[in-house]
Amino acid sequence: MTRQQQKLKTRRSIIDAAFNLLDEQRSLSSISLREVARAAGIAPTSFYRHFKDIDELGLTLVDEAGLALRQLMRQARSRIDAGGGVIHTSVNTFMEFVVSNSNEFRLLLREHSGTSPAFRAAVLREIQHFIEELSDYTASHTGMGRQMASLQAEAMVKLVFSAGAEAIDASEVQRLAQAQRLIQQLRFIAKGASFYANKAG
Incomplete structure (x- = not known):
């Protein structure tokens, strides 16, 4: 070596x-x-x-956790392109990450509202990456305008992270129920965004 x-x-x-x-x-x-x-x-x-110090390691952990989740969601989009339902596949993939990588997701949750400005800023950057990627995907696959796609993506990402916070310490039965509820809520957002986009168009 x-x-x-x-x-x-x-x-x-x-x-x-x-x-x-x-x-x-x-x-x-x-x-x-x-x-x-x-x-x-x-x-x-x-x-x-x-x-350099433990803080630099902390920022690296935030970056790694965000990257791991983004890579998993990109894989989900590949499954979607192969014929899976967009929201259903995305939610199931996200819940799999929460269960399999609980420490990574817990890190993102904690530092999002933690005491360190540097860590908070790093988590916000990761969340913004999610919003931008989802916005790009939505705009390219639905023909929705960039601004509406961005608003929809922001609402969805924030809702998903909130659901993840509830799911992380839940039982399997509770998590399945949360996933079904989240799927319905995301569908409401998608239908509302589509309605307003068509109305504006």
Whole structure:
């Protein structure tokens, strides 16, 4: 293994260790550099070869969590293009992420309203990426105007994140019920947006 490969492997170990330390009881602000280093199997001094401080690691975690969710939703859109229902497929994919990557999603939820301005700004950027991608998809697949597509996307993304906050600690039965309710709510938004778009047109 080359030095660069080893460096990337160690960096990955630090990121994974930090995610594993986050759970329903612990937030970014409550984990220490020493804890992360110990969980990653490295000396605390080695941490600084990869991150300036724990805050820089925190921003990386936010970016990684957002990217993981965006990649999953892109895969969902591929399934949609192959014939799946848009809203149904998207909601099921999102709920799968909440269950399988609960620490990542919990991080986004917490830091969205957390005490760190830098972390809040980073989460808002991730949410904005979702809104822009969904807006682009909607405009290109429905012919809806850019402004209306953006408004619809913003309403949908905010509703989905709110539903995820409820679903993260719910039972499987509760989560299935929440998913069905979310599907209906998103359909209401889509129908309303389509109605106003046609009226305006």
